[in-house]
Each structure stands twice: as C-alpha cells, then as structure tokens.
Amino acid sequence: MTASKERFFDEIIKKNKIMKYKMLVVDMDDTLLTDDHEISNENATMLLKAQEMGVYVVLASGRPTSAMLNYAKELQCDINNSFMISFNGSTITDLKEDKVLFEHSLTKEQIHSIYDFSQENNTHIITYLDGKIISESNSEYIDIESTITGLELVIVPSFKEAVTTSAVKCLLLEEPTYLKTVEPLLKVAMPDLSVCMSKPFFLEAAPYGVDKGAAVEILAKKLNIHPSEIIAVGNAGNDLTMVQYAGLGVWVDNVDDELREFGDVIVASNNDHGVAEVVRRFIL
DSSP states (O other): OHHHHHHHHHHHHHHHHHHHHOEEEIIIIIIBOOOOSOOOOHHHHHHHHHHHHTTEEEEESSSSSGGGGHHHHTTTTTTOEEEEEGGGGTHHHHETEEEEEEEEOBBBHHHHHHHHHHHTOOOOOOEEEEEEEESSOOOOOHHHHHHHHOOOOOOOSHHHHHOOOOOOOOEHHHOOOHHHHHHHHHHHTTHHHHHHEETTEEEEETTTSSHHHHHHHHHHHHOOOOOOGGEEOOOSSHHHHHHSSEEEEOOOOTTTTGGGGSSEEOOOOOTTHHHHHHHHHHTO
C-alpha cells in the first residue's frame, strides 16, 4: 500500500469515527466465519456490542436460509429485531417475526437453460428445492457445498425432470481456473441473470438485478437507513455490490486480489477477527 493510500485510509477512519452507523452487513463464509466455519469469540463479542448500541447486524450470504439461522441466533440477531439476506440476495428474512420479506426466484425455464449451458461448458450444476441440494452428478465441490450448508444432496437421474418449479438460484461448480473462464461466457449467453463468483469453485446464477447490494438497498429503504449509515464487510465477488453500495465498504485481508482496490478499507483476515476490528474502529 502506498503512503498516499495510507493517508487516504487515515482520513476515512477519522471521518467515520464521528459517523453513527446504523447497519453492519457481514458476509459469512471467509469473512465472519473462520476457515473452520465458526464465529470467533472476538467477532461474536464485538457484534453483540454493536447490537447493544442499536446497530442492525445483518448476515448476508450465498448460503440457503436454513444454513444461516443457527449463526444468526448465536449472535442474537433474532432477539435484536434484525434481518438476514440469504441465497446471495434472493431472500430477505425478518428474524424476529420469522417471515420472508422478499424473495425472487429463477423460473423453471431459466434453470433448464442454465443446465443446458452447464452441459455445453462441462461444469457441474446444482439448485435447491425443498431444503435439499439437487444435482445430476457428484463432485468434490458439490460435497463442499453440502458440508457447508448441512443440506442433503439428492442425486437425480435427470436434472430437468427433477426441476419442475422455480428456485432461488443455481450454482455451477468446477475446478477454479477453468470455472473463471466460464464466468464471462455465462454472462454473455444469459444476460438475464446476475452472475458472480462466491468461491473460486462456485459460480452463482440468480435472477437479473438480484444480488447482495440490491438486497441491502431494499432493506435499508424499509428501515429508512441511508447508504452512508451502512458498513458492509466481505471477501469475494458476490460481496462487491454491497461493499460498493455501503457508505463504508470493507474487505477482510483474505479478499480476492482483483477486488482489493474496490473497497474503502482492508481489515484483518477472517481467521484474525477482521469483523471485530471493523466494530472496534468504526462503531464503538
């Protein structure tokens, strides 16, 4: 980091210490969670303190809703009247009322078209139906998703025959270097989708205009919170829209290299309690 950039960050810190933030939006995997998929004591303590100060702590993840709930309850987000963004922005849940405020899904026809694309470009594909992962094939990357989410993997003989309704999103999965070359192809082939990488081996496909940033904007308007009063923290491509929407966009240090320049501040990594650092520096 150059000296001028360091001075720039110092000015941001001085400016924002007097700013009263009202919402802290936090990605989960590789941001809030350690590599062992746990919330460190340091992160948990700081997020509880933020909520004691009246700040909405909003978890925002590509995960299914069910794979986020236990973490939200661990942080007492339900008791503190907060909200949760799941499926990469496709769903917003009111945790206190235990009800869905917003949900936008892919049509059956869109999912079938994504499947055709996956077959033409030699990737695995999964979607989510009735709280289960649906796939026609298996791979180490699908196993990772099943492990992370805790959802049952159902291998079906025909993906298209199994998917007869809408679903919130699809994932294309393959070796990271190859999958990165598939991303621009999918964007060109299906411009009616929101496409982004959530992990090096996960390529997300959701309805156009659906992403974390759009979901944060919907929630902020509902709560009458201005973007300047929001902090967003992430590490990957699917976090970019919310990091850019928020008044203060923060990357943890393990952020993908090509994204580092698009945030305002970089804090410690997910394994070194970067989220706790955000609360200490900008909220307390």
